[in-house]
Amino acid sequence: DIQMTQSPASLSASLGETVTIECRASEDIYNGxxxxxxxxxxxxxxxxxxxxxxxxGVPSRFSGSGSGTQYSLxxxxxxxxxxxxxxxxxxxxxxTFGGGTKLxxx
Amino acid sequence: xxxxxxxxxxxxxxxxxxxxxxxxxxxxxTSNGVGWVRQPLGKGLVWMGTIWAGGSTNYNSAVQSRLSxxxxxxxxxxxxxxxxxxxxxxxxxxxxxxADRGYxxxxxxxxxxxxxxxxxxxxxx
Numbered sequence: 109d110i111q112m113t114q115s116p117a118s119l120s121a122s123l124g125e126t127v128t129i130e131c132r133a134s135e136d137i138y139n140g141x142x143x144x145x146x147x148x149x150x151x152x153x154x155x156x157x158x159x160x161x162x163x164x165g166v167p168s169r170f171s172g173s174g175s176g177t178q179y180s181l182x183x184x185x186x187x188x189x190x191x192x193x194x195x196x197x198x199x200x201x202x203x204t205f206g207g208g209t210k211l212x213x214x
Numbered sequence: 215x216x217x218x219x220x221x222x223x224x225x226x227x228x229x230x231x232x233x234x235x236x237x238x239x240x241x242x243x244t245s246n247g248v249g250w251v252r253q254p255l256g257k258g259l260v261w262m263g264t265i266w267a268g269g270s271t272n273y274n275s276a277v278q279s280r281l282s283x284x285x286x287x288x289x290x291x292x293x294x295x296x297x298x299x300x301x302x303x304x305x306x307x308x309x310x311x312x313a314d315r316g317y318x319x320x321x322x323x324x325x326x327x328x329x330x331x332x333x334x335x336x337x338x339x
Contacts, residue, residue, distance in 0.1 A: 158315055
């Protein structure tokens with residue numbers, strides 16, 4: 109099974125700041141990676157797929173990059189509505205999720 | 215628009231069988247697969263299984279012996295049944311639509327692009 113290691117587990121940032129969340133796969137997943145945002149009490153929402161493609165309706169301040177086993181999600185100009193947990197997910201071989209990153213405002 | 219809605223009992227006893235229903239609209243079960251994902255309270259997400267547009271299924275090996283996923287295409291419903299429930303099965307259960315996003319080699323890429331609101335299940339005596 110492919111394991112996904114996400115970091116950091118929690119993150120505190122100020123409005124307008126740029127934040128980056130990392131995800132490492134236990135083997136090459138050939139860009140089969142998605143990022144999801146989950147607000148408290150809500151279901152996950154797709155942000156990025158195929159490592160760097162923006163899902164329909166997602167603000168352009170979100171971007172994804174990476175290849176091989178290393179991937180990252182960047183949020184430019186942090187907004188208050190971005191406070192949430194973020195999960196990476198590989199879908200190269202079935203589906204496994206990272207442990208999540210809880211993003212809070214400083 | 216695409217919608218998924220989970221329904222089922224909120225409280226279960228250990229050793230019982232869980233039955234959940236996912237009712238979908240805005241797409242056809244013969245065009246997209248639907249997967250189930252579990253999330254223990256305050257924890258991460260775990261894929262449990264998927265039923266594909268053609269009716270075949272895949273299961274997470276960790277729950278495969280206890281899990282069954284089926285569907286009724288005429289009613290646009292997907293069903294999850296899991297037996298021998300234990301307290302560690304407590305959590306929120308989501309159904310999600312699989313969307314085709316290309317392939318690499320022999321691996322086809324299916325991302326979960328729409329999710330239901332989740333069904334909370336507590337297993338306790």
